[in-house]
Every structure is written in structure tokens, then in C-alpha cells.
Amino acid sequence: MNTAKPSFPLNAWYAAAYDVEVGRSLLPRTICKQKIVMFRRLDGTLAALEDACWHRLLPLSMGSLDGDELTCGYHGLVFNAAGRCTHMPSQETLNPSACVRAFPVAERHRLIWIWPGDPALADVSKIPDFHWNDDPAWAGDGKVIPVKCDYRLVIDNLMDLTHETFVHGSSIGSREVAEAPFVATHNERSATVTRWMEGINAPPFWAGQIKHARQYDGPVDRWQIIRFEAPSTVTIDVGVAVSGTGAAQGDRSQGVNGYVLNTITPETDSTCHYFWAFARNYCLGEQRLTHELREGVARIFREDEHILEAQQIAIDEHPDHRFYNLNIDAGSMWARRLIEQMIERERPAAASATIPIRRAA
């Protein structure tokens, strides 16, 4: 028996693909260590099956899609979208056990979400809120990038933006991000870190945005409101406004506002699929700006990717390392605790009884 503690809960919705990635062909992807094949039925609805034929384990994604059914590319067993085998070669009686697992799957806010855990618990009302991704009041676009690290390292990274100063100094980082005070709060399912930097010079990225949108280039009030939702979604409300016009008090009318939408799906214990998008509430019709922001943010995230993969290698080399937390880690500490609680709740009673549950003081 493998007694290693899981690194992720299974009873959760995880982003599996962008909507445009899944069509009338077979898309294989590993989600939470499970190989899954996704496709759309003739009516456009989604199906997600275990990507291994019941008979000899060949990935079904190597077969073909005929109507709403998959034909295995080796011996021709046919499976319907519910995972049941509907045809076997050279025999008329089908083994009643002949099926592959079907996963609950839903499409919302431009992402395809999969529930790798108990299907009876899959409640679509629990899909993380990414409405900025297809809300007409916002414009934006995103990508999915493979990152060779535990998905929780990406969350650590997002929950503490002081790293912008050191990792992203040429775009969004500045001394203030590392030094301005912040407030961290949490509840049962989410954790929030809020940082206001008032009367500062905007860093290059934001200076460019407010100048483009409002022809303004003076001092700004800048905000970062990071909201984590367990197990792996982080939405960040970011922006700058003309300094002194009341943004911190709720009037953002003189500002530019964006949402950095992030949801990270474990592929294995040490690799993940990082889905992100950047949506803005200004210059909505400028397709060039959408393109430029998507590629600009992608460049920034590549800087993180470099750091995260190096960190994963270092962690693998120090398996028993005990990490110390700094003040700046308050947000990620809470995120980790909420993830851990979800994992603990899924463990068999006997197992969790022998392991003391770590709780926040």
C-alpha cells in the first residue's frame, strides 16, 4: 500500500482544457495522475473517458471517433460516451464488465472542467468563478502552459506577489510591492491577500496601460487583491488609478482594472497544467491590445516558470527539508492549510486517525 500523502484532493473541479482545445478529435491529457481522453459529441456536448482500453490498455486517444463513439486503435473495441463497450470483434456477447471510467465534465467560462473524484459529489455549482473570461464587460485571453512543478508551488507564487520585485523587475515589479504592507484574511474555502500602494510611480506595465487608456502618466494608487479558492484557483484583482481619486475607498472610475485568472491542475505530483487568462475592463474593442497583453503576460509567466521548475528540482533534492515561513508567506500558508484540509477529509478514517491534522493556530 502506498501510504504517501496525496498532494491534491480528488473531489474538486479541475480545469482540463480551454474550450477551443476540445472538438471532434481525441484530446489526451493527464489530470490528477489519471490519463483522460476528451472529445465533443455530435451535439457539441463533452465526454471525458479513462484513456486506456478495457482490453489491452492501449490509449483510446490513439483510436478513432465515430459519431459519439470511440473505436480502439488496436482490436476495434467500441465504447460509447458513457464508457460502456458496445462492440467487440469476433464475438456477439459482450462482457458485462467491459467499460472504461467516465468522468463528470462541464464547460464554463471558456474552460472545460473535470471532476476526478467521486462522481456522486460532482456539483457544477462548485465550479470556480471565472466569469471575467466570457463576460462582455471584460476583454481578454489566456493560455495553458505545462510547468514541471507541484501545482502548490504555483499557488505559493501567486499568493505572495513580493516576488514581482525580484522576478519581474522589468515589467510589473517595483520596490513597493516587496515593502508595502498587506492584509491576509481567510474563511473555510478561500484566503485573500490585499495590498494597496498609494501615491507611487507605476511600474512599466501599468504605466503603459493607464497612459494608453487614459492619457495619464502621473503618480498612481495601485492595488493587488489576491483571492485563493481551494484547491487551486487564484483570481487576482489588479490595477492602478489616478492617485488620490479614491480607488482604495471604492471609486475606481479614474483607473484601469484587470483580473489575472489562474487555475492550476495537477498532472502528477510534480507537474501541472497552468491555465491563466488576463481580462481587462478598458479599451474592450482593441484586439491588438488583447493580443499584446496575452503575449506580455505569457512572457512574465515564463520568468516564473523558470523559478518554479528550479525550485521543484531543489525540493526533490531535499526531501526532508522543513520550510520556514516569513511574513510574506501568510497568504500561501492559508492556501496550503485549506488544501490540506480538503486532502484530509478524503482520507480513510483509519488513515487520518493516525496522523495528527495540522491546523492553523
Next chain:
Amino acid sequence: MNTAKPSFPLNAWYAAAYDVEVGRSLLPRTICKQKIVMFRRLDGTLAALEDACWHRLLPLSMGSLDGDELTCGYHGLVFNAAGRCTHMPSQETLNPSACVRAFPVAERHRLIWIWPGDPALADVSKIPDFHWNDDPAWAGDGKVIPVKCDYRLVIDNLMDLTHETFVHGSSIGSREVAEAPFVATHNERSATVTRWMEGINAPPFWAGQIKHARQYDGPVDRWQIIRFEAPSTVTIDVGVAVSGTGAAQGDRSQGVNGYVLNTITPETDSTCHYFWAFARNYCLGEQRLTHELREGVARIFREDEHILEAQQIAIDEHPDHRFYNLNIDAGSMWARRLIEQMIERERPAAASATIPIRRAA
């Protein structure tokens, strides 16, 4: 002690090379997890030695062949074709233990065969029959390809040709192969699967052959007679004849006949050397046809290779998977049982006593 069950018997002849691959140079190859170096003596006869110097383990294949002796490329120890050390640098007395293992080796039917087990049991009369490979009544050629899978997956593949329909649809596959009835028989050392498809349209490959050889393009009677000989040889008698001229009753005079010769040698538990050839009994003098058939069959086998390697990866990811058998698996089930019986017979009495031997019902 490694108690994992071996995946192959050692007391058997395994193809190690095509005859033309071994000459007056040193050919290294791993056979049944043993590194072996092969060469020909001055008189053309073969030698096969353990490919690791007795002194410091450097592969002898990195040294040089001088007459009938090998000189190690590091410190110059010399070994004769029987594996005995005949010279050491800077000393006159040779350590009597100084030798490397020599393997029984034989050349037959255009292949070099090695016996990795107990040399006392190596009986050349047990070399698998590949006579079509150098019989003047037949013409053909073959190749050896490395495949990243357990050699038994290749045997499974060959013992059930329904996969032709799904894997090789553009050449030899057709609906009939997946649906026509077949007969599976076996004895102590071999298993046979026979399938006749009478009065059908020939698939592209065979349509081309019978048209070329006999200027015929009507319906055919097609046969596939697959014969497995433990542990890893499969000869397949294949062909088509003008429909209704009695081929199924023994008169193949109006047909074209080929033999697909296959023998698969374990390299490790999850990789193998796949030796194959295709021999035909028509248009014997056409060198162009020989070349075309060799490359055509090679293309078909690359389709299998793709499937087999994906299947091995899937098996490695599901180490405890229990496989279900379909009707079409009758031939490979028997092949697997015969292999298992050979492996069991080689296990120490104590070991096999504690493991129930699985037998056919």
C-alpha cells in the same frame, strides 16, 4: 534476492543477429539481459562471449579482434573464443579464474542463434524452423527492429490478426479479418490459429500480389495459419487463391503464398529485438519485388511498433492490472501458457512449490 518472476526462459535458442551482421568486427548486443559480444573467427565460425572484461568490466566490444582472440581496450587482457584469458599485461602467471562466459551459438536459416541458458542443454536440433529463409523454393528478405516492449506483446500481436483491420486498414486489414471465424489448437510446444476467409475481396496488399503474379483480380479465398513455437517464434502461412479453386482443401496451385517469419528476442524485460522476414513462392527471380515487399512489410510493422510501445507504457503505468481475454485472444492465451510453463520448469523447486502453476483448463 530478486523474487520477481522472470519474463522469459533461458534454456532456448534466441535469434541474436542476421548472418550478415556478424563478421570480422565486434558486434555487441544484449540478449535476455546479458551483454554479449559476437564475432566470426578466421574460419568464419561464430563466437559469442560475455561483453565485460573479467578484470574491470569494460565491454570487450570496445577492444579489438586479433586473429581469433579479443584484446580488451583498457589494459590489454586477451581472451580466446572460448572466453579464456590467454594474456595479462606485466605478468606471466595467469589467474586460473580469468575467463568470461562463452555462449552456445549456431548459424541457421540466415540467423545467428544464441542459447543464454545452461550450455549442457543446448541442442541445435531445437532451433526453430526458419527454412523458408534460405530455401531456393522461396524468395524473401527481412530485418531486425528494436521494439520498446516486452517480447510477449509482440507475440500477442501476431497470434491475433484481427488487429490488422484496425491497425493496418490500408494494406492487409479488412473487415473480414476481424469477423471471420477461426480455429485455435495447441500441443506441448506450439499453438496454432487458422482462419479462412472464402470468396472475399482481397485487401490492397494481396490484391496487388495476385494481380502481379497471376493477372487475376477477382474474389479470393484468403488464409492465415499462425503457428507459435515456444518461447518466441511465430511463423504465419498467408496467402490468397482464386476463389473456389480448392485452396482450403489443399490445392493452392491457383494462389500466391507467403510466410511471415517472426522470432522475437528479449533484450530486457521491457524491450526486445524483433527479427522478421517475408518469404514468397512466386516471382522468385524478381529482385525488385523482394525489395518492395521487405520495405512494404517494414512499413506495416512500424504501425505495430507504435501500438506496442504505447501498450508497454500503459502496462508500466498499471502494474497490477488484470487483463480480460476475448475470444480473439485464444491463440495468445495458449502462447502465454506455453511460455509460462517453460519459465516454471526453470525455477528452483522451492520457488515453484510456493507458487501455484496456472494451467489451461
Next chain:
Amino acid sequence: MNTAKPSFPLNAWYAAAYDVEVGRSLLPRTICKQKIVMFRRLDGTLAALEDACWHRLLPLSMGSLDGDELTCGYHGLVFNAAGRCTHMPSQETLNPSACVRAFPVAERHRLIWIWPGDPALADVSKIPDFHWNDDPAWAGDGKVIPVKCDYRLVIDNLMDLTHETFVHGSSIGSREVAEAPFVATHNERSATVTRWMEGINAPPFWAGQIKHARQYDGPVDRWQIIRFEAPSTVTIDVGVAVSGTGAAQGDRSQGVNGYVLNTITPETDSTCHYFWAFARNYCLGEQRLTHELREGVARIFREDEHILEAQQIAIDEHPDHRFYNLNIDAGSMWARRLIEQMIERERPAAASATIPIRRAA
């Protein structure tokens, strides 16, 4: 607990870099399985720190050097050259445990030496003597090459030069090296192998040197005096003189003399950094000759590298192999014993009490 025996002692000076490799940037290198970052302070003196930030383990070598301090490239923690954290983002109180390990480091004879063991024992008087490397009576140059083998295989290789005959036949090898008698001696810290070959034809390399330096091309007296100093330094006094002019008796005035300087630093248990240089006492001002010798020796060492890496692979495949020693292994046997004694002296009393110490007879 990992009870595998260490392959190297820690209380020793190991070459970590050539002097020119370390400057005002961050040089990462793994020494004895420890990731280390090296740099020079503003005053040119050296610092060597553990290459992993105390906070989240990111390699400090991915950060930046500011004055005499390192700033981590992730969250901006700052460390001084002694490894103490001097700044943390967003907080004024520094955790007193916040430091990374600093290693004793010294610069001598054109190499940077690091002591990976107990700093209290680091005595610079124990740095191996490489004075030929910066002595005005000698001229030369060297390189560092990564080799994928246990550092002890390189030492075995250097302690027995009979391999020159088989590995380096086109340059320095000749029959005499494999057959001439030699004398092996040792004391508590070093082992020496001396071989004189008098009245022989010089091999191509030395024939070229004595002809160039002394316009002589007759028979020579050749010497190889190999001196090992535990744990991993080998200096080889080599040369040829006009035959019969008394070189073996101490008068080398009619000869050409070189020192092959070698020190090998474990990177992991199966990889190493091989530092070498070749220094000569003739034609000191010829920069072209220095260049030519460095590249010529590098070519010879690449022949060894090929052998050593193949040997390491073979050893990994035969983990329980028991090696037999030949007469030619006398020098490396002593070197191995001296290394083993250093390793044993570092083991906890309880551990070594249960393991019989192997000693020379």
C-alpha cells in the same frame, strides 16, 4: 537511514574551480553532492555558500551579486559572504536561524579549493601541492572536464599507466609501458608507482618533445613516477632523456621533463570534476607549445573519458561484482586503501564498530 558507505571523505580539500572561473558573477557547482555557489568579493577574496536559499530553496546562483552580498532571485532575501541573511522582504526582524552554510575556501596554485567537511578541521597547509601550476620554472596549462564516473575510477586509471599501451597507442602508449617492471611503495597518506624504461624508442608524443627541445631523435630512457595523495590527487613526473646519460641515477640534464597534475573532485557518487594540467620545464617561453600541449593532452584524456564512462555503466549493471586485482593494480590498490581509511575515520564509532575495517596485509 541511508547506511550505504560513502564513496569519499568530506574532511579534505577538493578542487572546485580554476582561478579564472570564479569572478564577479555566481558560479554554481556541485562538490561532494553539495550544491555550492562561488563568487569573489569586491576585494577579490573568495566565498562559497550552499546554493539554496534558506527560505524556499531556490538556487542562490539564480540571484544576483550586489557588492559582497547575494540577493535571492525569488523573494529577495539577502545573504552576506558568511551565509547570514541580512535582509528579508516586508519584515524588519530577521529570523536568527536564517543562514545558509558557508564553506572554507582557499586559492592556491591556480585552483580554488573547498573543504566540504567540518570547518574546524580545514587546515590550508593540507592543500595538495600543485606548485608546478604557477612556478616560474615551469610552464603549462590545464582544464576541468566533467566525467560520468566515480572519481576513484579516474584514480585507478592514473595509478596504472599500462593502459596507455591500449588506450593511447597513437600518442604516449607503447609496448614497453605495459611490460616494463615497476615499483610500488606507500606511506600513510600517499602511494607511489615508479617505472623506468631505459634504452627504448620514444613513443610519438615524447619523440616529438625531445626532438623539438633538444634536436635529438635517438633512443631514450623514459620515466613515469606516479604519486597519489589521498583522497584524490595524482601528480605524475614524466619525461625522457638521451639514453645512457644518467637520468635514472638523477641526472636529467639531457632530458625533457613534465608533470601531469591531476586532482579529481567527486560531484556525486558516479560523476566527478576532473581537473588536470600539464607543466613542462623546457621551452618555457613558447606560448604555441603550451597551447598545443594542452589540446594534445585533452585529446588523450578524452580517450580515457570514453573508457571510464563505459566502465561506470558496466559497474552499475553489476552492483555486486567482486573485482580481481592484477600485478598492475598494485598502485591503485594502495590508493583505494588510503581513501577507504579516510572514509572509515569519518564514520560514527557505532557504525564502524560493526563493519570490519579492511586493511592491507
